[in-house]
Amino acid sequence: MALELRHLRYLLAVAENGTFTRAAEELHISQPTLSQQIKQLERILDVQLLDRTGRTVRLTDAGVAYVHHARRALRDLAAAERAVHDVHDLTRGHLRLAVTPTFTAYLTGPLAAELHTRHPGITMTLREMPQDRIESGLLADEIDLGIAFTGTHLPGISATELFTETLTLVTSARHPAGHDHPLPVDDLAGLQLALLSGDFATRGHIDDYFTQHGVSPHIAVEANSIQAITEIVQRTTLATVLPDALTHDHPHLIPIPLDPPLPSRTVALLTRTDAYRSSAGRAFTRLTHDLIRTRPYTGPGTGTAAGSEADADLEPPAEH
Incomplete structure (x- = not known):
C-alpha cells in the first residue's frame, strides 16, 4: 500500500483537533473512514x-x-503548485x-487600489494581525508578504525597510489646542x-512615552x-495619538507635533527568506516601493533607499 497525500492531511487534522470526531467534521468525511x-x-x-x-487523541x-x-512537506507542495500556476504576464494571480492594524487606516487602501489599477487580474487576501502572527x-x-516594523525578527524572516512612521497628536479642527506649533508634552495632562x-502594540509605544515624560492624561x-x-x-473635542500619515487622507483630522516628539518606527516589508516569490508578490513589492516614494509619509532619506530595494527585489531577496 502506497502513502498518499490524504494520509498526511488526515493525520494533521487529528493532531490539530485532538479528536477523530472533530477532525472528521473538518474534513467532511465519516469518523470510521478517518480512523481507517x-x-x-x-x-x-x-x-x-x-x-x-x-x-483526547x-x-x-x-x-x-x-x-x-x-x-x-504539505507546505512545500502547496508552494510548488502555486509556482506551477504562477502567470508571469500578471493576467492572473x-x-x-x-x-x-494601524496600516489599515492609511496604507492598505492606496496599495490595494494601485494593485487593482495596475494588475486587475490579481486577487488579494488581506488579513490584519499582530506582528508575531x-x-x-x-x-x-500561510502568508506571502507582511507589512509591519523592523526590529528583532524570527529566524528565517527578511525585512526590507519602507519608510518611517511617526506617531503624533491628532485632533479635529474643532479642537481648542493650537495647530501652528508643537504642543509641549506637559500640556497633554490637560487634554x-x-x-x-x-491590545494594540501602538498603545504600548504611547504609554511608554507618557511614562517617560511623567504625563498622566485623561x-x-x-x-x-x-x-x-x-x-x-x-x-x-477629544484628541488621540495615531500615525500622522493617517491625517493625509482624512482632511478633517489635524496632526499636532508634540515636544519632544514621540519615537518613530521603521515600517518594513516582511518575507520568508527562502520562500518562492510569485509574480504577483514581486509586482506588489515593486508597486509598494513606487507608491511610498509619492506619498507624504515617506521619511527623510527613505526615498532613495526604497528605490534601491525595489530594483533589488526583481531578484530573490538577500537576508537582512
Whole structure:
C-alpha cells in the first residue's frame, strides 16, 4: 500500500483537533473512514503515530516527529503548485498579504487600489494581525508578504525597510489646542484623549512615552478599532495619538507635533527568506516601493533607499 497525500492531511487534522470526531467534521468525511485511513498510514510506516487511550487523541513521540515533516512537506507542495500556476504576464494571480492594524487606516487602501489599477487580474487576501502572527504565518507559508516594523525578527524572516512612521497628536479642527506649533508634552495632562486599547502594540509605544515624560492624561475613550477612534475624534473635542500619515487622507483630522516628539518606527516589508516569490508578490513589492516614494509619509532619506530595494527585489531577496 502506497502513502498518499490524504494520509498526511488526515493525520494533521487529528493532531490539530485532538479528536477523530472533530477532525472528521473538518474534513467532511465519516469518523470510521478517518480512523481507517490513519491505521493505514501507521501500517505503511510500521509505527504507532497516535495515542488513543485518553479522552483526547495525542501524538506519540514518533507521531510528533512525523507530523513535523508532514506539515513541512504539505507546505512545500502547496508552494510548488502555486509556482506551477504562477502567470508571469500578471493576467492572473493571487497575493496573501498581512498587515499590523494601524496600516489599515492609511496604507492598505492606496496599495490595494494601485494593485487593482495596475494588475486587475490579481486577487488579494488581506488579513490584519499582530506582528508575531504575521511572522509565524510567513514561516508556515500561510502568508506571502507582511507589512509591519523592523526590529528583532524570527529566524528565517527578511525585512526590507519602507519608510518611517511617526506617531503624533491628532485632533479635529474643532479642537481648542493650537495647530501652528508643537504642543509641549506637559500640556497633554490637560487634554481628554481617545486612545487605542492595550491590545494594540501602538498603545504600548504611547504609554511608554507618557511614562517617560511623567504625563498622566485623561483617557475618556478606549477602543479596539482605529476607525472608531477617528470617527470619535472627528466629531468631538477629544484628541488621540495615531500615525500622522493617517491625517493625509482624512482632511478633517489635524496632526499636532508634540515636544519632544514621540519615537518613530521603521515600517518594513516582511518575507520568508527562502520562500518562492510569485509574480504577483514581486509586482506588489515593486508597486509598494513606487507608491511610498509619492506619498507624504515617506521619511527623510527613505526615498532613495526604497528605490534601491525595489530594483533589488526583481531578484530573490538577500537576508537582512
